[in-house]
Amino acid sequence: MENKSALLYDVLIVGGGSAGAAMASRLSEDSSRKVLLLEGGKAYAPDAYPEVIAIADHVTGDKDHDWGYFANTGIADRKIHAFRGKVLGGSSGVNAAVAMRGRKPDFDKWVKLGLKDWAWENVLETFKHLEHTNDGDDAIRGRNGLFPIRQVxxxxxxxxxxxxxxxxxxxxxxxxxxxxxxxxxxxxxYPLNVLHSVRENTGMTYLNAEVRKRPNLTIIGEQTVDRVLIENNKAYGVITADGKEYQGKEVILSAGAYGSPAILMRSGIGPKEDLEALGIDVIKDAPVGKKLYEHxxxxxxxxxxxxxxxxxxxxxxxxxxxxxxxxxxxxxxxxxxxxxxxxxxxxxxxxxxxxxxxxxPQSKGSVKLQSADPLAAPIIEFNLxxxxxxxxxxxxxxxxxxxxxxxxxxxxxxxxxxxxxxxxxxxxxxxxxxxxxIDVYQHPTSTVPMGLETDPEAVVCRWGKVWGIQGLRVVDASIMPYIVSSPPNVSTVMIAEHIYRNDY
CATH class of the missing domain: 3.30.410.40 (Cholesterol Oxidase; domain 2)
Structure with missing residues (x-):
């Protein structure tokens, strides 16, 4: 039941990674909108990231900045690391900082599913909007965005x-x-989001020192979210693994291709049989976690x-x-x-x-819960x-x-x-x-895919809103209906910017 004494935010964002940091930055530009960003990892100041996160020659972080997940390759019972950044900036703080956009043929596939707002001519404008570069042609490159990209x-x-x-x-x-x-x-x-050997993650760029001074933006680190609080098919907040409750008029999950589906499933949104087997009350039977793509x-x-x-x-x-x-x-x-x-x-x-x-890739994997415990790693099957x-x-x-x-x-x-x-x-x-x-590129996507309400694989609409649940949105790489053919980080930032520019 709704806790009337809990502090109410206009928007509550779960996960401060590539998409979540961008959403928090953009949404808090409106000083009348009260925004809360909850991050599972440490929320370092923009200029205080440790070298293992800041220096571009370090990749995959370390045990203090990783969620510690493993995945089944699907070949000979072999398991491999499924690295995900546990830090403000998310996996943009531990990746190889490759800043290559998805291509037109990638988005053409999305359009064929009825997602016409994601046509190349539309997303190109958003790619330009997010980017700050001196490279390339003015017609298709961005000069004034928050995300620095430099050709090596x-x-x-x-x-x-x-x-x-x-x-x-x-x-x-x-x-x-x-x-x-x-x-x-x-x-x-490569083009990289690296300046002077520093990997410019979204915690540094979108959540720079000026942005963090905004009185309407609150960032709280080391908060692992258990589930979304839902009443009468309407989201009104979240509860953390240690029992803290935060309330928001809108909840946005930006916890990544493993975290977002896991939170949805613990909240009762997911495959009915799987949830019932774990004793989770089913709020909505939905194909969450069924369409994992990885390179x-x-x-x-x-x-x-x-x-x-x-x-x-x-x-x-x-x-x-x-x-x-x-x-x-x-x-x-x-x-x-x-x-x-x-x-x-x-x-x-x-x-x-x-x-x-x-x-x-055509091969699809899956993400499932092993239990309702928010501290238990999900079961990740790549089927490579x-x-x-x-x-x-x-x-x-x-x-x-x-x-x-x-x-x-x-x-x-x-x-x-x-x-x-x-x-x-x-x-x-x-x-x-x-x-x-065989290994993976550490590029998981598509576990909470966008699509029309009639699409049997879709969980969210074209703007990330969960079908059938009011006030709940997912904005991260999990909503890509198909994986892009580039390293997906810049495309994930674009998703956040595109949803903000078109639906707020």
Whole structure:
């Protein structure tokens, strides 16, 4: 029952990550709107983040800034880390800071589901609105937004990363001037949300010092939310794991592709049979957690020669291209070159990772509750490469990567191939290596998907409002109906901005 003594906010946001921080910033621009942001991790001041979060060469954080989740790959009972940032800024504080937009073909798929407001010409304006960059063409790049994006120059790359770019071009791929420009099919150094080696997460940018001075914005860290409080199909607040109650006229879940579905399910919104089995009262039977997408990732790793073993900056360059079975215009493969590897595992003190990904996977996983306990990790099932086309494309990506590794331009920096290793030669051996070593890009999406009310997979409407529940909205990567073919962080920020610009 509603607690009349609890402080009432106009908007209560759960999760201060890529989307939640943007929502809190934008919604609090109206001084008459009282906004509360609850973050499960620490809420550092913009200039007080520890190095493991602030410095771009550190990725995946540490145990103090991670939710500690593991996931089943779906292959041979193998489990892997499912890293998620537990800090104000969320996973934008622990990711590789790659700032590449989703592409028009990605959003065309959304439009086919009836989500016409997410057509490319509409989202492009929002991408421009959020961005602050000096790069690219004025017609399609943003100059005045809150999110800084910078193209890394070739001269700033390590010898290994430069060799990757040159070898990829030698192998027959285009050189791309600007991945956030007109053409993306080819190779280039990354655009990053990094300034002076600092990963500019949304806790620093959208929740900068000036924003945090607003008297109508309250940010409270280290608050793990248990569930949404709902009465007569209307949300009126949340309760935390330690029993604190916060009330709001509107509740926005921005807890990410694992956190948001888990909170919904604990609140009684989710698959009826699953909730009943855990003794949770069902408020709305909905396909929450049924459509998890993740980019499968395989690491083709090379030891670098001692004279070329520089490993900073860690994130450097990428090939984005289409497989032999990609639909017209779709770029469904990445080969991403980074130095995110422990150099102590090499003899020369340096390595380069050519990480291969399928960017438009067909295989779907799931997120479920293991119990109603808000401190219990969800059950995450990736079902990686279950669809034959996904495995076919991954094999193709690794073959491209290894071809780059054999190019003459790569030879001056390469000591040896570490994984899968020279002994792996034919498709049978390569498939075995991929299946045994498969990982993920740490890009979970689509567990609370948008769609029309008649769509059997949809949980929320085009603006993130939960179908059938008043005053409850989800705004984060979980509402993507399909995963985008780029690292999804900038697209997640765009989702928050797009919903704010169109529905507030």
């Amino acid at each position: 120059p070739m001269d700033d790359l390590t010898p290994g990363l430069r060799a990757f770019v040159n070898a990829t071009a030698n192998t027959g791929f285009n050189r791309v001037a600007d991945f956030n420009g007109y053409e993306q099919d080819g190779v280039s150094p 499968p990732f395989y690491y083709n790793i090379y030891e670098l020669k001692k004279e070329a073993n520089a490993m900073s900056p860690g994130a450097g360059a990428i090939l984005w291209t289409g497989s032999s079975i990609a639909p017209e215009g779709e770029l469904d493969l990445h080969v991403s070159a980074t130095h995110f590897f422990d150099p102590s595992l090499t003899e020369t003190g340096g390595a380069i990772v050519l990480a291969c990904a399928v960017t438009t 490469l279950k669809e034959p086309d996904d495995l076919h494309r991954m094999i193709e990506a690794v073959k491209i990567s290894r071809r780059i590794g054999l190019d003459a331009a790569f030879e001056p920096v390469k000591q040896r191939e570490m994984f899968p290793g020279d002994a792996v030669e034919d498709d049978v051996e390569l498939t075995k290596a991929i299946l045994e070593q």
